[in-house]
Structures are given as C-alpha cells and as structure tokens.
Amino acid sequence: MATSFMHPLIEKALNEKRNLTEPESKTLLKEYGLPVPAFWCCTSAEEAVAAAEIVAYPVVMKVVSPDILHKSDVGGVKVGLNSKREVTAAFKEIESAVQLHGTFSGVIVYHEQKQGTEIIIGATYDEQFEHALMFGLGGIFVEVLEDVSFRLIPITEGDAREMIREIKGYRVFTGVRGEGPKDIDSIVNALLQVSTMVKENPEIRELDLNPVFVYEKGLTVIDARIIVIS
Structure with a gap:
C-alpha cells in the first residue's frame, strides 16, 4: 500500500533506517489527538534538571x-525523581548504562502520572490482511x-465498543472493589484515533x-513504541 504523502517523522526514521x-x-x-504527558527531550543533566x-x-x-526498544531492560528508565540531585544522578546513570547497548541520544523527561487502570493498544501488519488493531x-x-x-483497520465506533466489551476483564471498567467506573468513551476515542493514524500512515x-492509564475521566499514553523497519 502506498500513499502520496509520508509523515516527516516516519520519512526521517526510514531514511535513517531506524x-x-x-x-x-x-x-x-x-497530532492525532491522543493524550500524552507534556515532555522535554534533554541531552545534558542540566537540561534534564531544567525540564x-x-x-x-x-x-x-x-x-x-x-x-x-526495551528501555527498562538496559537500565534506561528512572521513576519517582524528586529533586535536582536525583535527576542529575539519574541522567548520569542512564547515560553510563545505555552506552553499553546502543547510541545515547539523550533522555525524555515528564511529570510522573497518577496510576490508572492499565490498558494496551497495539497494531500489527500482515501481508495478507494488512493492519489489525489490538x-x-x-x-x-x-x-x-x-x-x-x-x-482489522479501519474500525468504526461500534467496532471499538465491541473490542472493549469482548475482553474477559471488561468489568474492571464498570467499577470494582470500590473504584468508580472508568471512562470507556475515552478508550473508544483512542482506538478510533489509533486506527486513523495507522490507516493514514x-x-x-x-x-x-x-501502558495507557485510564481514569474515571480521560486517559494518558505513558509509553509508546512505533516500528517502521520490518
């Protein structure tokens, strides 16, 4: 499948074979409307502290x-950093650990998000069926x-709601053990947005x-991985 326009981020990655x-x-x-925490990319400990x-x-x-791809496996993730000193130390530890496994291009820094109900949204490609949403x-x-x-992508709103109801753990979203119901509409929107993004790219x-954290109102994408090199 070919398109007349390739997103600049994807084009850059493909040109660099990564x-x-x-x-x-x-x-x-x-860009496709999915909520992500505000983040900063930093190439020094000083920048990380400022961020x-x-x-x-x-x-x-x-x-x-x-x-x-798997950052935590190589010591590339630090959470719960509460001070300038901790941020500085974390930057140095990540830089040192990661250089044994690949190129160190810096770090991403964002505010630690409140824990929510964890979900996963994924997409895969198959030569016969093309793209599928998970x-x-x-x-x-x-x-x-x-x-x-x-x-299979693209999906409709009805498809998205069926996908949510089909899983065995669906009751988690309706409210269990004293917790309030989760924002199913926000999950539906996220599934539709990912479907559109993959269809257009x-x-x-x-x-x-x-994970993606789902709350009683809204959701936030905590970690994201997009593969373009087969």
Missing part, C-alpha cells in the same frame, strides 16, 4: 536511543492471560502503547 524514538512516537500520537522543574516533580526519565488490559492480563481483542509495521 524506528521512531519515544519522543517521535508521542509527537505523532499527539524537571518545568513539568514539576516527581518526574520520570527515560533514555532516547534509536537502537533500544486492545486489552495491561500488566499481567496481557502478558499472562493474553486477554485481548482484535479488529501505512508505513507503520507495529505499534505498542503500553
């Missing part, structure tokens, strides 16, 4: 690298129970938004 970095992925998501003071403590810091609960549900649903071969 996948999108987390900042690039979140920038693309934001932390702008977004407000506590902050999360993650490595930015074209070579590393939805499920995050954490142990997707890793162990594989509690997910699929639809067929160069995407794999997409993984995990």
